[in-house]
Amino acid sequence: MRHKTYILRGVSTVVAAVAAAGCSADKPSREFTVPKALCGVSVPVDALSQLLPASGKKLTTEAEGSTDDVLLCTVHVDDVMVLALSRERIVAGDSARHILYTQLRITQPKFTEGTSIAYADHAAVSLLKCRGADVQKEDISTLINVLKPARPNESAMKSLITDYTAKVKKQGPCKKRSSF
Secondary structure, eight states, X not given: OHHXXXXXXHHHHHHHHHHHHHHHHTOOOBOSOOOSEETTEEOOHHHHHHHSOSOBSOXXXXXXXXSSSEEEEEEEETTEEEEEEEEEEEOTTOOHHHXXXXXXXXXXXXXXXXXXXXXXXXXXXXXXEEOSTTBOSEEEEEXXXXXXXXXXXXXXXXXXXXXXXXXXXXXXXXXXXXXX
């Protein structure tokens, strides 16, 4: 009986030593720099950093479309898309919750800024309402979605979408009404 106990202690000691060595060797390494802007709009680097993968060598960003009507920005880490941001002008009257549901099937988002921003741990939508006598009646929708191996983080997503939307709003994106 003593012999079996001695063997099991030896095995557990070896397993513990291997596990400890494996943990230090597998520590993730992030070699890329987190961007300070997406689609030409500055972003909170800390929030974006918490959503991007914990490791990777190379980060690239791409933008497609017109910055005025439709825009798609993607972030790739080691050639894998990890974040997509789209911004577009839409017909007035939709809701952030409805867009989040129809685009990504997120059924129970949280809200901030009233109901103009809906978010979850891996995605968010904001709506800027263009209203007034001198502007075209429309909404500007921004959708952010993180994809694996990016990391879901509800508070980071809330911070990213809230800050991004505020900066877009400061740019005065609503189109002036045409005068005939």
